[in-house]
């Protein structure tokens with residue numbers, strides 16, 4: 001593949017595309033992961049490719065929720081591992097949280113490749129191979145999970161999720177934190193905390209908040225959680241996009 005000059009105005013976007021297409025050829029990303037990535041890019045354009053204030057506050061609430069959880073788990077798939085392996089591993093260490101591979105297009109070969117990729121980037125223990133439990137109410141492979149991981153988690157961080165599993169996890173009584181650039185998706189609408197941001201910015205920003213909130217007192221934390229209203233935040237995001245578009249021309 002040709003070299004992308006770092007002076008190119010769309011450098012970051014081109015690098016992400018290159019990573020995703022190469023990972024698809026290696027069997028880490030599923031073919032439809034390319035479509036999901038393209039949809040994400042389109043929504044990122046609407047946001048101006050930045051972490052907007054409503055995403056930053058959602059990332060702060062996500063950090064608090066994960067740090068206060070008993071058994072927090074970060075669920076990863078092909079796209080996530082390709083774009084942000086290092087960030088995921090670093091976030092999991094700071095919380096601390098477990099990492100579990102959970103795939104929509106699940107094959108043993110993809111599970112093994114994704115676990116190997118994470119281990120090569122420094123992950124010590126990756127869940128997902130031993131799928132000894134099932135999320136009730138799902139009739140596809142994303143139901144398969146680890147009894148000690150997602151199945152028994154109280155809080156699950158799910159970047160690039162599908163709406164079905166998000167709903168099934170909330171139906172199990174779990175707090176679901178979704179990262180999805182599309183504020184209109186079923187995932188975004190169903191999650192307990194929706195982060196409308198690119199996973200390439202979101203994971204490291206959650207970690208920044210994890211480190212900051214260690215200095216917060218219990219009262220500040222309780223007040224922040226009490227004030228959180230996911231639907232209101234989503235509504236502010238769609239207003240942000242619409243105001244931004246109306247002011248462009």
Ligand code: PTJ
Pocket residue numbers: 029030032033034035036037038039040041043077078079083102103104105106160161162163179180181182185197198199200
């Ligand atoms: O690896 P697998 O087998 O689990 O397959 C994963 C995909 C991504 C194919 C699967 O989960 C899927 O089909 O996803 P969807 O339903 O297309 O949803 C993906 C959502 O993620 C869309 O709403 C996109 O806007 C969003 N998205 C895509 N790229 C990013 C993103 N959100 C945040 N950051 C991104 N980089």
